[in-house]
Amino acid sequence: MTQEVLLFSVLRQRLGTPRITIAVQEGISGADLLDQLSEQYPALAPYRSMIRLAVNQEYVSETITLSGSDEIALITPVSGG
């Protein structure tokens, strides 16, 4: 399946786009998705350890199983307020 991933802040700036896509297996884990994203988009690799995964606008553990209809976003350390 083709998964779209939303980017914000420093990731959006580094990759020059608010969204990236990646071809992955249905039922992939969040951790594997992040690993594969870092391989396909090397600019993400330095941020891998500080990225929190959000699925359908909620923080999730990387052990989560993803489905093709999920809205996925990479959340780097936030700085509101």
Add this chain to the structure above:
Amino acid sequence: MADKSVIAMKKKQWIDLQHEKLDAEAVVRFLQTPRAGGIDIFLGTTRQWTDGRETIHLAYECYPSMALKEMQRLADEACERWPVEKVCLLHRLGVVEVSEASVIIGVATPHRVDAFAACRFLIDTLKRQVPIWKREVFADGSTEWVEGDAMPWTK
């Protein structure tokens, strides 16, 4: 169409993201209720000097749907943990000049001890959880994304 602030007055919670300047007086009016003996309001403002570096302004962006969802979650948690009569969370987006407010948090409770505690909880947790990011623009022309305080994450 009814004025947004009029609609907000009738509810218990006022949560929003906006590009316009934040209106603290409107927040006070919203929070006033006969059931409260204390109103605590916090404003986060753009500071000019940090470690010898001069800030020109801060620029905020966010993941809108999730930011609102997280702000709602925080408000709901505050209402569960303290006897909150009214709660307001407003965050500004875009450029926020020195001394201007980027965020207003306000709560109204029967007794002040709970107002202080709930307000503190809301701003401290917003700064760790809500997907909003600021970019700092300095007088020397440099800019950087402020990393802030993220919650420790257990995988």
